Amino acid sequence: MKPLKALTDNPEIEAAAGHDHVMDTQCPFCSVQCKMQIVEHFGKERNTYTVLPKPNAASEGRLCIKGMNAYQHALSGERLSFPMAKVNGEFVRVSWEEAYRLIQSNFTQTEQRYGSNAIGVYGGGSLTNESAYLLGKFARVALRTKYIDYNGRFCMSAAASAGNKAFGMDRGLTNQLSDIPLARCIILAGTNIAECQPTLMPYFTRAKENGAFIIAIDPRNTGTTELADLHLKVKPGMDAALVNGMLKVIVDDGYVDEAFAKERTKGFSELKEHLASVDLNDIAEITGVPLEQIRGAAEAFGKAATGMVFTARGVEQQTDGYMAVRNFLNMVLITGKIGKEGCGYGAITGQGNGQGGREHGQKADQLPGYRLIENPADRAYIAEVWGVLPDELPEKGVSAYEMMEKIHEEEIRALFVMGSNPIVSNPNANFVEEGLRKLEFLVVADMFLSETARMADLILPTSSYLENEGTLTNLEGRVLLREASREVTDEVKHDWEILCGIAEALGKEWYFSYTAAEQIFEELRVASRGGIADYYGITYDRLRKEEGVYWPCPSLDHPGEKRLFETAFAHPGGKAELVAVENHFPAEQVSGEFPLYLTTGRVLSHYLTGVQTRRSHTLAARSFESFMEIHPKTAQKYRIEDGSLIKLESKRGSIVVRSKVTREIREDTVFVPMHWGDIQNVNKITNQALDPTCKMPGFKVCAVNAKPLVESM
Known part of the structure; x- marks a missing residue:
């Protein structure tokens, strides 16, 4: 996994470049978005493939086992290759024209009988920025429904909400990955990077070689905890309480950056008052972490000249995930470890475009550019971009799981799913399956016959990462361009083409007359302009030349913000917000029946x-x-x-x-x-x-x- 210096310095790539079909692409899986080259060797009996990593700033030319074998699913014989409608319980092949007619007929009938909000839209965090943007526009302009959300709700919502409230904005990492080796203390909370984002591990091993003290917080031993100098084996769901203990030590033992806390944060006095009531022995008991380990972790982070905190689903997928992350942000802020070299906070994004997917309108409460659908100025701006009146835009809907409840209650009667498998990804999946069976019409756009697609009335075949051009935003907030490297086969269509086709069938073609992904991105640039997630200064040409650009990037001559909050936070007045976090216990406790x-x-x-x-x-x-x-x-x-x-x-x-x-x-x-x-x-x-x-x-x-x-x- 050693980094490659440059593409031309790798003799394997040079040798392969002359063979058969060479595809330059990037991994479709995790949020690192590693670049790769796939060489298809044509043989008499079968084709073979060589996969080579390409140098890039994020993975430094590394690939993990998933990336090395991603081409296999894209070339799988199980790929859906034409639309299929369910007739008498069996799927039969239909034309695209018939598929669009079925959607038009069923969606129109649903709207006429129950209203436009009886149709729901469910997206995914692996869609390109272009498809995610268009899906949000499709829901609100073509269908005029308020019910849209996506599976990224289960990935990043706790960290995103915490970042927005504490900092005034949410970007996965507040700094570049290249800052990690400069940190003297690193906390990895609820994240198993060794298995989920393995190409990032060398950043942490270099940090350790440079003398960093690494703290892992996880109820399990993992490949990530093996790297740690201190492993806090916390009881599940007790992360916020654990941080309260660490914060008390930091405050009581004098590790607070008083000048930073005074000049650049609000709420420090209230936080100190709350921590005065915290009992460290109680914290040790309820978290299952020995007191000496809590003290050791707090001292290591407090004393370090530079430090970083990373959280992931272990902390965030909790009924107090938002407040747990807020408490970790309290620790970053009161020690002044943000906005400078070797310091910062990182929410380790899970899905390939989990960052970009939540910035441009898939969430129930959002419009493009991380604007809020309930903000009149934001509604007016996006309405003008889209050519509609502000009053024509729906109001805020509900979250992904709450949509499943609305389906169960038969408030949502028809559902369009794109790039997601909600019957497996939602909690309480039996309840979700029962609800989906109540739908009068279910459409699923996917590459494969997923568990959810099996339940559909209509399945639409979508293109893979090898075929679908578009941008994705990695965990750093770096926007990357993934070029199409293979032609679509059979009757497969790109996500955005499907949305345009349905819009045309619904009589809304004027709003969806796109012929290329870049054309959609050009509109996205304008729609995001002036928003928190401002992509206006980013173009396909820049992405090709610069191999990625960080947002916010408000103008064509702006380099992109590589490190956030160097001089001010994104709140009015420029100060970050601290908050007192109460100890929280999981919503469900063990018992004699469930021990x-x-x-x-x-x-x-x-x-x-x-x-x-x-x-x-x-x-x-x-x-x-x-x-x-x-x-x-x-x-x-x-x-x-x-x-x-x-x-x-x-x-x-x-x-x-x-x-x-x-x-x-x-x-x-x-x-x-x-x-x-x-x-x-x-x-x-x-x-x-x-x-x-x-x-x-x-x-x-x-x-x-x-x-x-x-x-x-």
């Missing part, structure tokens, strides 16, 4: 609900079934043998997975990955309780019991 905590996450070989990675034979072979990690003492207590099938049950349902006995997890906790559907779908048992601020479900902790499957038969 174990369940937490969920990812594994190296798979991505999200596995729709794509389970179609890669190499990745599927590495991790072909789900599993449950359980401590040996706990396994013995519940008579569970290693490698046996077990039934894992909560108040909401049950799943069957294989046991994996390991000392790498707390005795009171079990872990199951999220990449499988049907009987292995862990979200059949996760809790649907939502964070009250950002509406993030509490995926990371619920109460379960575990039994050998043979005993339950």
Whole structure:
């Protein structure tokens, strides 16, 4: 995984460039968005492929196992290749003209019978910026529905809400990745970078080689915690309380940057007053982290000249995810570790375009440029860009899971899903499936017959990352251009083409007369101009020449903001906001019937609900079934043998997975990955309780019991 100096310095790439079909692209999976070159060698019996990393500023020329094998799903024989409608319970091939007629007929009837808000739109965080922007416009202009949200709600909403409130804006990293090796102390909270974003690990190993003290916060031992100097094995759901303990030590022992706190923040006095009532012994007891470790972590971060904090889903997918992140931001702010070299905060974005996907209108409360749909000035500006009246734009809708509730209540009668698999990604998945069965019309646009697509009345085939040109925004806030490197086959269409086709069928073609992704981006530039996420100064030409541009970038001669908040925060007045955070307990506690905590996450070989990675034979072979990690003492207590099938049950349902006995997890906790559907779908048992601020479900902790499957038969 050594970085490549330049494309021409790599003899493998030079040698491959003359062979067959060379495709320059970037990985479709995580938020690093590593660049790569795929060489297709044409053979008499079958084609073979060589995958080579390309130098770039984010991954420095590295690829992980997922990126190396991403071409396999894009070239899979399981790809959907033409529209299909369900007739008498079976899918039959239909033309695009017939597909559009079905949508026009059903959506029109739904609107006439129940109103425009009876149609819902559900997007995804892997769509390009162009498709995400157009999906938001499509919902609000073509359908005039307020009900639009996306699966990124389950990824970044806690961190995004916290960043917006604390800093005045949300960008995944407040600084460049290249600042990481300059930090003297790094906190990795609820993030397993070694498996989720492995090409970033060298940044942290270089930091450690430079003398950085690394603290990991996670109830499990992982490849990431192995790198740490100190591992705080926190009880699931108790991150906010743990930070309260660390903050108390920082304040009481004099590690506060008093000048920074006074001059550049608001609310420090209230925070200190709150921390005065915190009892460190209580914190140790409720978090399961020894007091000496809490003190050690606080002192290490407080004393360090430079430092950074990174959070991910372990902290954020909680019913207090927003406040937990706010508490980590309190720690960054009162120590003055932001807005300068080697300092900052990073929300480790999960999905490939999780950052860009939430900036331009897929969320229920947003308009392009991170504008707010309830702000009259924002509505007026976007209405003018779109050529409609402000009053014609719908109001704010609800979050992704709340949309599932609206479906269950039959307030939403028809649903259009693009680039998502909600039946697997939502919590309380049995409830979600019951709701989807109530729909009068379900349309799914996808590459594969996902668990959700199987339930559809109409399926529309979409292009893959190799075929679909567009921009994506990585975890740093760096906008990248992914060129199309392969022609679409059969009757497959790009996401944006599908949206334009439906709009035309609905009589709204004037608003959707695009012929290329770049044309959509040009409109996005104008729509985002002056907003928090300002892309106006970014063009395809600049992206080709500069290999990525950071936002905000308000003009063509602006270099893009590589490091945020050097002199001021984005709030009026320029000050960041601190907040007192109460100790919070998970929405669901263990009991005699459900004595174990369940937490969920990812594994190296798979991505999200596995729709794509389970179609890669190499990745599927590495991790072909789900599993449950359980401590040996706990396994013995519940008579569970290693490698046996077990039934894992909560108040909401049950799943069957294989046991994996390991000392790498707390005795009171079990872990199951999220990449499988049907009987292995862990979200059949996760809790649907939502964070009250950002509406993030509490995926990371619920109460379960575990039994050998043979005993339950």
